[in-house]
Amino acid sequence: MTAAALARREARRRLRVQRGLTWVTWRQHRLGLAGVLGAFGGLGLYMLINGLAVHHAFTNLGLSTCGGLSSAGCQTQLSGFEQQYSSTADHLPHFLMLLPGLIGVFIGAPLVAREFESGTFRFVWTQGRSRVQWIVTKLVLLGMVLALSTLGFSALFTWWYGPFNAISGRMTAYGAYEVSGLVFAARTLFGFALGALLGLLIRRVVPAMVATGIGWITVMWVTMTYLRPSIRPPITIIGRQGKGPIPTDGALPFNADIVHNWMQDAAGHHVAYEQVINQAIAANGGNPPSPQGLDAWMAQQHYSQWVSYLPNNWFWHFQTTEATGYFVVAIVLAVVTVLALRRRVI
Amino acid sequence: MNTIETHRLGKRYGRNWALRDCTLAIPGGRVVALIGPNGAGKTTLLQLAVGLTASTRGEITVLDGIAPGSPEALNGIAFVAQDTPLYKYLSVADTLHLVSSLVDTWDGPHARARLGALGIPLDRKVGRLSGGQQAQVALAVALARHPRLLVLDEPVAELDPLARHDFMSTLMEAVATDGISVVFSSHVLSELERVCDYLVLLSRGRVQIAEATDDLMATHRVLTGPVEQSDGVAQALSVVHERRAGRHTHLLVRTSNHLSVPPGWQDGPSNLEEIVLGYLRSPEASALAGPGSPTSDTAQAVWA
Numbered sequence: 174m175t176a177a178a179l180a181r182r183e184a185r186r187r188l189r190v191q192r193g194l195t196w197v198t199w200r201q202h203r204l205g206l207a208g209v210l211g212a213f214g215g216l217g218l219y220m221l222i223n224g225l226a227v228h229h230a231f232t233n234l235g236l237s238t239c240g241g242l243s244s245a246g247c248q249t250q251l252s253g254f255e256q257q258y259s260s261t262a263d264h265l266p267h268f269l270m271l272l273p274g275l276i277g278v279f280i281g282a283p284l285v286a287r288e289f290e291s292g293t294f295r296f297v298w299t300q301g302r303s304r305v306q307w308i309v310t311k312l313v314l315l316g317m318v319l320a321l322s323t324l325g326f327s328a329l330f331t332w333w334y335g336p337f338n339a340i341s342g343r344m345t346a347y348g349a350y351e352v353s354g355l356v357f358a359a360r361t362l363f364g365f366a367l368g369a370l371l372g373l374l375i376r377r378v379v380p381a382m383v384a385t386g387i388g389w390i391t392v393m394w395v396t397m398t399y400l401r402p403s404i405r406p407p408i409t410i411i412g413r414q415g416k417g418p419i420p421t422d423g424a425l426p427f428n429a430d431i432v433h434n435w436m437q438d439a440a441g442h443h444v445a446y447e448q449v450i451n452q453a454i455a456a457n458g459g460n461p462p463s464p465q466g467l468d469a470w471m472a473q474q475h476y477s478q479w480v481s482y483l484p485n486n487w488f489w490h491f492q493t494t495e496a497t498g499y500f501v502v503a504i505v506l507a508v509v510t511v512l513a514l515r516r517r518v519i
Numbered sequence: 520m521n522t523i524e525t526h527r528l529g530k531r532y533g534r535n536w537a538l539r540d541c542t543l544a545i546p547g548g549r550v551v552a553l554i555g556p557n558g559a560g561k562t563t564l565l566q567l568a569v570g571l572t573a574s575t576r577g578e579i580t581v582l583d584g585i586a587p588g589s590p591e592a593l594n595g596i597a598f599v600a601q602d603t604p605l606y607k608y609l610s611v612a613d614t615l616h617l618v619s620s621l622v623d624t625w626d627g628p629h630a631r632a633r634l635g636a637l638g639i640p641l642d643r644k645v646g647r648l649s650g651g652q653q654a655q656v657a658l659a660v661a662l663a664r665h666p667r668l669l670v671l672d673e674p675v676a677e678l679d680p681l682a683r684h685d686f687m688s689t690l691m692e693a694v695a696t697d698g699i700s701v702v703f704s705s706h707v708l709s710e711l712e713r714v715c716d717y718l719v720l721l722s723r724g725r726v727q728i729a730e731a732t733d734d735l736m737a738t739h740r741v742l743t744g745p746v747e748q749s750d751g752v753a754q755a756l757s758v759v760h761e762r763r764a765g766r767h768t769h770l771l772v773r774t775s776n777h778l779s780v781p782p783g784w785q786d787g788p789s790n791l792e793e794i795v796l797g798y799l800r801s802p803e804a805s806a807l808a809g810p811g812s813p814t815s816d817t818a819q820a821v822w823a
Contacts, residue, residue, distance in 0.1 A: 295598070
């Protein structure tokens with residue numbers, strides 16, 4: 174046989190091996206994938222119907238033609254729009270942001286743990302394919318399906334959230350930021366790989382699922398609380414004295430995410446907003462001062478208002494940085510899973 | 520050809536040695552019974568041979584020098600694990616499809632014909648089959664791979680007597696027609712003579728016997744005589760096990776020579792079950808040293 178014929182034969186063999194492993198992956202996980210795609214499909218349908226209404230209302234109220242959402246001419250329509258629709262936009266992301274964790278718990282954790290728990294690892298890993306081939310195929314194929322479906326879902330979410338993005342932006346932690354862009358998909362892959370590895374180490378389905386859930390939430394919380402702020406510190410500005418809690422003189426972009434706002438006294442010490450208000454009330458003889466009165470009093474007392482915020486156009490910088498981090502960790506976890514399974518002492 | 524060859528093989532789980540200094544060569548073309556009490560290391564040895572686990576020390580090769588777990592070894596060996604684990608949620612047909620997707624050699628008609636003959640419906644979920652039927656599915660799947668070596672770990676331990684009999688019949692029939700090498704572990708001693716022609720006895724993680732059953736029976740005798748002479752007689756012989764019953768003592772003796780029976784003693788043949796029980800009761804009798812040292816050229820056990 175010539176070298177070319179040998180190479181062709183080897184290529185055919187590889188193709189057959191891959192096709193077989195693909196079928197096995199499909200047959201074993203079609204139910205789980207149907208669950209994931211069904212959930213995304215159902216939520217997507219809701220967002221599609223709701224999104225059409227929201228976009229329609231946004232246009233109908235003239236919010237795209239009233240001359241800038243921060244302009245005075247838009248405020249009446251804007252408050253009407255927000256009253257009707259922004260509750261869903263605020264609350265839905267809180268729930269959606271947990272979906273990647275659920276995928277890790279229900280698809281990732283049982284991947285290897287179930288084989289151990291039911292003893293079928295002794296059946297499936299003693300056929301003609303090594304357990305390394307088996308786990309690599311499963312991680313790659315399922316990972317790709319999960320990545321594509323979550324990216325698609327994030328794209329749909331971005332469209333649905335469009336009007337609210339114009340109003341309040343999408344840098345909000347625990348909000349739209351977590352479901353848009355790349356972070357949602359990267360966090361899904363992280364949860365999936367974490368579940369696979371924990372399932373391999375724990376070998377029992379339910380404990381592995383619990384550990385995956387706890388691990389995923391912990392990592393997400395640590396990321397949001399400690400790591401994300403270090404991507405780029407928020408911009409801090411001094412507001413005009415005595416202009417209410419948030420400076421409205423245009424220094425603060427309309428749809429920026431306000432991270433923090435506080436008062437400072439003349440010496441530069443932080444003062445709680447309530448404390449300032451209470452002092453103003455006391456100075457006013459026990460009655461709440463008028464806005465003008467409050468302004469004047471604050472200016473006289475040398476109180477100043479400060480705000481730190483994340484501008485909405487930092488979105489992609491934050492998203493790519495954070496998603497890259499999650500993605501790299503997911504790859505590392507997947508590689509460790511493969512190596513651990515190869516070396517696994519059973 | 521040697522189907523499984525080990526040299527000073529050891530496997531430790533935590534602080535316990537499941538298998539220790541195990542050196543043996545299991546010849547091919549045989550039906551080999553791997554026996555021993557629970558915890559003797561049977562499952563460990565088989566899992567090492569099929570590549571499910573790695574040794575702590577020593578070496579093991581399969582199918583004439585191949586590393587266990589390599590693609591060639593995986594495709595050449597079919598393994599029926601303890602309790603015959605299968606995916607309960609798959610139909611029998613899907614189980615066949617699954618295995619056919621994971622092997623290089625597959626004889627689907629062979630498997631379907633075998634299951635058809637047993638009256639096992641292909642569209643039934645595996646989880647809804649009886650234990651005996653599940654074992655038959657696992658066996659049919661293994662045989663349809665036309666393996667060079669079939670390894671079974673306690674295949675009938677959980678089965679009722681009828682299912683056990685059916686399973687062994689299917690196995691023996693396949694061995695007769697396909698001529699495959701078989702290694703199976705068992706702690707069921709009855710019927711050993713009928714089903715195996717080579718015997719490996721593991722005890723406390725060490726090899727006690729590894730020999731063809733014919734040779735074992737040819738080299739073991741039972742001497743029966745008065746208790747008071749027992750010690751004297753035993754001294755001159757390679758005694759595996761001594762059993763006293765009333766005024767008589769039974770000595771299981773290993774000898775290659777013709778025995779000159781002392782006066783007052785009876786010399787009788789032994790059967791496989793007796794021999795195995797004798798060794799099991801005397802775990803230290805593995806050395807087989809002295810006058811009855813191994814003569815059979817198939818006995819390749821090296822005693823540590």
